[in-house]
Amino acid sequence: MLCFQGEGILFENELKILADQDLMRxxxxxxxxxxxxxxxxxxxxxxxxxxxxxxYLGLSSHPKLMEAVIQSLHLYGFGAGSSRLLSGGTELHAELEDKTAAFKGTEAALLLNSGYTANSSAIPALAGSGDLILSDELNHASIIDGCRLSRARTIVYSHCSLSEIERILSEEKAGRKLIVTDSVFSMNGDIAPIDRINDLCLAHGALLYIDDAHATGVLGRGRGSLAHFGLKPADHIIQMGTFSKALGSLGAFIAAAKEITDLLTSTCRGLIFSTALPACAAAASIAALKLVEQExxxxxxxxxxxxxxxxxxxxxxxxxxxxxxxxxxxxxxxxxxxxxxxxxxxxxxxxxxxxxxxxxxxxxxxxxxxxxxxxxxxxxxxxxxxxxx
Ligand SMILES: Cc1ncc(COP(=O)(O)O)c(C=O)c1O
Known part of the structure; x- marks a missing residue:
């Protein structure tokens, strides 16, 4: 029971409302x-x-991942001790970034601590006041939070509606335009028409930010939504993905042009103000990428x-x-x-x-x-x- 200097319970009403509606978790x-x-x-x-x-691939308990974790634990210990920009990073973090960029076919990749951190802190680094974000109504909560934190004007379009995206892009005269979409929607399991959204981005000079959390290791023979649609990575496309789902590990990545990962390295608050992932998480992710490529x-x-x-x-x-x-x-x-x-x-x-x-x-x-x-x-x-x- 939460009490505040004898004044009684603080959150009784909120808890009661949740319980009455069966919404307690x-x-x-x-x-x-x-x-x-x-x-x-x-x-x-x-x-x-x-x-x-x-x-999805059962990798969290795969012997190769567990072996990689144990080996790296003996070499680097567990906690990273500080952010990547201080002394928290290791050669395994850098190796994972190189392997991720090669896996996704991009110039560079940047490692972040979770998918939640990636979306909530990379989106605000890519769009700000004066810019426009278009976001699918069923995008993940971390994208919604990233849009809110960005201070960019955000227009939420109906689920996968190409006509709405086209109309908004034609009408709006913003500085930078960023379309943000899950590729596989986490609660519906449907797939966004990334190829056609990309056509609209090209036609209107917009950037495309794809959340491949549930596509990495799953679509396009494991390489994600671009491979699924037969699209090549391009400078205007930012691919976010997680190691925490099909790859059985922990953490996330932004795979994109080097100009973008350079910008994020200097401005993304989730990278700058958070302790790096343990080296053994990077080791597990390296092992997982290898398995997806080879098996x-x-x-x-x-x-x-x-x-x-x-x-x-x-x-x-x-x-x-x-x-x-x-x-x-x-x-x-x-x-x-x-x-x-x-x-x-x-x-x-x-x-x-x-x-x-x-x-x-x-x-x-x-x-x-x-x-x-x-x-x-x-x-x-x-x-x-x-x-x-
Ligand atoms: C679409 C999507 N994006 C991002 C995330 C967050 O990823 P993580 O669990 O690595 O924080 C999730 C996880 O639930 C997700 O479903």
């Missing part, structure tokens, strides 16, 4: 399974198949599983919000009904929690498929969903 930490599985988890002493992880079977297995689950769900006639990726959300009614459905799945050994507003406007169960799920896992989920119907 609860942290459910995993217990160990003794082996670091990525497809299973243990909660409240119950072993469950995990359909709520972004570890194409991982990405193949992810898509085989995705297709199998998606077809099964389609046969059940559930609304999947336009999913075209391993993120397959399903609509299961009101918030109360969706919470009950998640509980039903939990009792069938399946972990698939409810995604509540304000993360989404329509409550849903967000299923994610990974390369490590077995056919049995997928069938168990499909059978349980059939029972639910």
């Amino acid at each position: 609860h942290i459910r930490d995993r217990q160990t399974l003794k082996v670091p599985f990525s497809r299973k988890l243990m909660l409240n002493s119950t072993e469950l198949v995990n359909f709520a992880s972004n570890d 194409s079977s991982l990405v193949d297995a992810l898509w085989t599983n995705r297709q199998r689950l998606f077809s099964g769900i389609e046969r059940l006639g559930l609304n999947t919000f336009g999913s075209a990726s391993p993120i397959i959300p399903i609509q299961t009614g009101t918030l109360e009904q969706t919470i009950r459905h998640s509980e039903f799945l939990f009792n069938r050994g399946i972990y698939a929690p409810t995604i509540k507003p304000p993360s989404v406007s329509i409550p849903r169960i967000r299923l994610t498929t990974t390369a490590s799920h077995t056919g049995q896992d997928l069938d168990a989920l499909l059978n349980a969903l059939a029972e639910l119907r």
